[in-house]
Amino acid sequence: MHVINPSWIAIDWGTTNLRVWAMGPDNQVLDHKGSTDGMGSLEREGFEPALLRLVAPWLADDKTTPAVACGMVGARQGWIEAPYCAVPCAPIDATFCAAPVSDKRISVQIVPGLSQLDPADVMRGEETQIAGLMAALDITDGILCLPGTHTKWVAVESGIVNRFLTVMTGELFALLSKQSVLRHGMAQEGWDDAAFTLGLETALDNPAGLTANLFALRAEGLLKGLPPQSARARLSGLLMGIELSGTKTYWQKAAKVHLIGDGTLSRLYAKALAHRSVDVQIHDADRITLAGLCNAYQRYKDTAQ
Amino acid sequence: MHVINPSWIAIDWGTTNLRVWAMGPDNQVLDHKGSTDGMGSLEREGFEPALLRLVAPWLADDKTTPAVACGMVGARQGWIEAPYCAVPCAPIDATFCAAPVSDKRISVQIVPGLSQLDPADVMRGEETQIAGLMAALDITDGILCLPGTHTKWVAVESGIVNRFLTVMTGELFALLSKQSVLRHGMAQEGWDDAAFTLGLETALDNPAGLTANLFALRAEGLLKGLPPQSARARLSGLLMGIELSGTKTYWQKAAKVHLIGDGTLSRLYAKALAHRSVDVQIHDADRITLAGLCNAYQRYKDTAQ
Numbered sequence: 339m340h341v342i343n344p345s346w347i348a349i350d351w352g353t354t355n356l357r358v359w360a361m362g363p364d365n366q367v368l369d370h371k372g373s374t375d376g377m378g379s380l381e382r383e384g385f386e387p388a389l390l391r392l393v394a395p396w397l398a399d400d401k402t403t404p405a406v407a408c409g410m411v412g413a414r415q416g417w418i419e420a421p422y423c424a425v426p427c428a429p430i431d432a433t434f435c436a437a438p439v440s441d442k443r444i445s446v447q448i449v450p451g452l453s454q455l456d457p458a459d460v461m462r463g464e465e466t467q468i469a470g471l472m473a474a475l476d477i478t479d480g481i482l483c484l485p486g487t488h489t490k491w492v493a494v495e496s497g498i499v500n501r502f503l504t505v506m507t508g509e510l511f512a513l514l515s516k517q518s519v520l521r522h523g524m525a526q527e528g529w530d531d532a533a534f535t536l537g538l539e540t541a542l543d544n545p546a547g548l549t550a551n552l553f554a555l556r557a558e559g560l561l562k563g564l565p566p567q568s569a570r571a572r573l574s575g576l577l578m579g580i581e582l583s584g585t586k587t588y589w590q591k592a593a594k595v596h597l598i599g600d601g602t603l604s605r606l607y608a609k610a611l612a613h614r615s616v617d618v619q620i621h622d623a624d625r626i627t628l629a630g631l632c633n634a635y636q637r638y639k640d641t642a643q
Numbered sequence: 644m645h646v647i648n649p650s651w652i653a654i655d656w657g658t659t660n661l662r663v664w665a666m667g668p669d670n671q672v673l674d675h676k677g678s679t680d681g682m683g684s685l686e687r688e689g690f691e692p693a694l695l696r697l698v699a700p701w702l703a704d705d706k707t708t709p710a711v712a713c714g715m716v717g718a719r720q721g722w723i724e725a726p727y728c729a730v731p732c733a734p735i736d737a738t739f740c741a742a743p744v745s746d747k748r749i750s751v752q753i754v755p756g757l758s759q760l761d762p763a764d765v766m767r768g769e770e771t772q773i774a775g776l777m778a779a780l781d782i783t784d785g786i787l788c789l790p791g792t793h794t795k796w797v798a799v800e801s802g803i804v805n806r807f808l809t810v811m812t813g814e815l816f817a818l819l820s821k822q823s824v825l826r827h828g829m830a831q832e833g834w835d836d837a838a839f840t841l842g843l844e845t846a847l848d849n850p851a852g853l854t855a856n857l858f859a860l861r862a863e864g865l866l867k868g869l870p871p872q873s874a875r876a877r878l879s880g881l882l883m884g885i886e887l888s889g890t891k892t893y894w895q896k897a898a899k900v901h902l903i904g905d906g907t908l909s910r911l912y913a914k915a916l917a918h919r920s921v922d923v924q925i926h927d928a929d930r931i932t933l934a935g936l937c938n939a940y941q942r943y944k945d946t947a948q
Contacts, residue, residue: 414865422866457855458862488824488858504862505854506823513818518811519793545851546888549810550762553793557763557809560719561727583851 342369342396346404348631349389349446351411352463353378356388358405360396365632369396377410377417385417386439389446397443405446406635407437408627409463412448422453422460425499429468430634433641449634452499459504463627464490467598468499470630471621481592485599485607487512489581491588503588507581508603515573520552523559528567537575538582538610545583551576578610589616599623647674647701651709653936654694654751656716657768658683661693665701670937674701682715682722690722691744694751702748710751711940712742713932714768717753727758727765730804734773735939738946754939757804764809768932769795772903773804775935776926786897790904790912792817794886796893808893812886813908820878825857828864833872842880843887843915850888856881883915894921903931 344360351357354376360369375388389405397403412420412435420435434447451462464484471482472494482492487508493500514520540551555573558564564572582589589595594617597604601620608618649665656662659681665674680693694710702708717725717740725740739752756767769789776787777799787797792813798805819825845856860878863869869877887894894900899922902909906925913923 453862453866455866458859458866460862460865503855504858506857507854509823510854513822517818517822518814544889545853546885546891548850548853548889549812549815549882549886550808550889552811553809554763557758557765560765561758561760561763577854580851581854584849584853584855586851 343398344368344396344403346406346635347393347396347444348628348635349405349407349409349411350463350466350627350631351407351409351416352376353410356392358389358392359628359631360393361632361635365635367628377413377415380417382417385411385437386441389444390441393444397441399443402442403444404635404638405444406434406449406631406638407446408449408466408631408634411437412451413462417446418448420448420450423450423465425452425454425501427452427499428497429465429472429494429499430630430637434634434638447634447638449631452502454502457503459502461490461502461504464492465499466630466634467623467626468492468494468630469633470626470628471596471598472497473633474621474626474629475596480596481588481594482596482598483588483607485597485603489599491585493588503585505581505585507577511574511577514552514577515570520555520569520573523556523564523566524569524573525566526570528570530565530568530571533568533571534575534578534606534609535613537572537577538579538613539575541576541579542583542614545580548576548580574606575610578606582610582614589614592616594619596621598626648703649673649701649708651711651940652698652701652749653933653940654710654712654714654716655768655771655932655936656712656714656721657681658715661697663694663697664933664936665698666937666940670940672933682718682720685722687722690716690742691746694749695746698749702746704748707747708749709940709943710749711739711754711936711943712751713754713771713936713939716742717756717767722751723753725753725755728755728770730757730759730806732757732804733802734770734777734799734804735935735942739939739943752939752943754936757807759807762808764807766795766807766809769797770804771935771939772928772931773797773799773935774938775931775933776901776903777802778938779926779931779934780901785901786893786899787901787903788893788912790902790908794904796890798893808890810886810890812882816879816882819857819882820875825860825874825878828861828869828871829874829878830871831875833875835870835873835876838873838876839880839883839911839914840918842877842882843884843918844880846881846884847888847919850885853881853885879911880915883911887915887919894919897921899924901926904928 348359423432437446653664662677728737742751
């Protein structure tokens with residue numbers, strides 16, 4: 339059996355998933371594992387055992403392997419609360435927060451999230467992706483969009499996160515498509531590009547009409563036999579449209595928007611932004627997250643010395 | 644025991660409730676009952692038994708008592724589908740739809756709902772309230788707002804429903820306050836008038852910002868200790884604000900808006916409209932519904948003769 343002996347361990351610990359990478363001395367990936375022990379399903383005392391279930395085979399008895407973690411693991415309901423760093427600041431700037439580990443073979447540093455006072459906003463995990471993108475592309479300026487349940491829009495200038503904005507588009511789509519009256523006559527899969535575009539343009543032209551345009555999906559199903567996959571795509575377009583209408587200060591004058599996230603969702607954002615003639619570049623979220631954790635580990639080493 | 648011997652029976656049969664009134668020859672209420680046998684909980688063959696459980700004591704063996712019903716009982720998933728009447732039309736205009744009743748002591752006529760092709764929209768039950776308001780006030784023109792899970796805005800001119808618009812404000816509030824990430828840090832009761840007004844003005848000024856302003860409630864709870872009842876009231880204000888922003892063609896030039904609905908919700912709409920200097924008149928929903936069913940019964944008698 340080949341023994342994995344990492345220099346350090348990278349951890350992405352979100353609400354629903356835990357993912358770990360065994361990293362070599364030159365940041366090469368030696369091994370990778372994951373589990374569904376997300377922060378949302380763990381009590382405080384469950385974090386260390388959940389981590390050890392994955393990484394124990396990588397640990398040596400005669401040394402302490404350092405690990406760096408990002409994500410909701412640092413939330414108030416997580417392993418230990420890592421206080422937010424307030425913008426404007428670098429994406430990874432504040433002192434890391436040491437998690438309370440009893441096993442001597444590993445130490446865990448948690449990357450703090452970012453906060454913004456006005457308008458009030460928070461992120462945990464995305465700050466690491468922002469740092470990862472900047473490191474991977476060797477850039478200090480850019481507009482970023484990180485699609486997800488709660489999509490983040492971020493403006494970075496001279497290496498500093500100046501402002502960011504969280505929109506609930508993904509969660510609204512899930513609630514409306516699965517739990518509202520719109521679930522009748524709505525497919526849970528399938529797509530219709532023209533319907534997506536129609537919804538997008540409708541909401542961009544008239545964001546105030548959103549709540550009425552939502553019900554119209556149900557009415558068109560009853561009166562005109564709107565196909566279920568068209569209803570789904572138009573709902574997505576309507577919600578994307580009001581998001582884009584409300585985030586113009588981010589994308590409207592941007593030379594390019596960097597999209598970091600799940601492939602399908604990122605391509606949807608790319609399509610929507612293309613309708614407004616905005617250039618986009620899609621980045622693989624896993625690669626960027628890992629680049630950010632490498633960046634965080636480097637900072638940790640630099641400050642520890 | 645006093646025997647109730649109605650001339651006819653009025654039925655308001657919605658998704659969640661069934662309510663019946665025993666009516667005298669001069670439309671006086673002789674008795675009133677209700678149950679939770681709403682349309683949503685009944686199979687097709689369950690409607691007649693559900694009705695008889697309430698009204699059987701009012702029926703005489705030697706005659707057929709007529710009944711008039713409004714609401715979701717006439718939906719595709721209801722007792723029998725009563726085809727929509729397309730606006731522009733009077734609120735109660737089309738031929739009623741006879742329900743398939745096997746008991747010879749009662750006949751049931753269902754009032755058809757209204758439909759609108761562009762923008763697509765539907766209503767079932769509200770048409771009877773519209774007719775009731777016009778009859779009760781002896782008016783032929785007006786702007787109506789019927790607050791509820793799916794609030795309806797209606798423009799009536801010369802006795803004709805010209806256009807209407809359904810907004811999902813109530814359902815969105817329920818989904819977001821109980822099932823989204825916002826449920827953390829949100830009270831399910833309690834209120835804060837200033838927070839409601841802040842949400843209202845925020846969304847009226849910038850409806851496009853809705854999805855971001857929603858997440859800010861969560862962030863302010865984390866960063867600034869936003870009180871749970873304030874979060875609830877501001878959520879309500881944000882959703883009301885985008886509704887009012889999207890329904891300006893109804894209320895902006897109206898001399899008065901007639902509000903028909905649950906007392907608490909109607910007072911909230913009244914407060915919101917007062918912020919925009921719109922005169923309102925609140926009407927008791929039960930009284931208006933019954934007036935509408937009386938109007939419907941009169942039309943039924945007129946056409947049956």
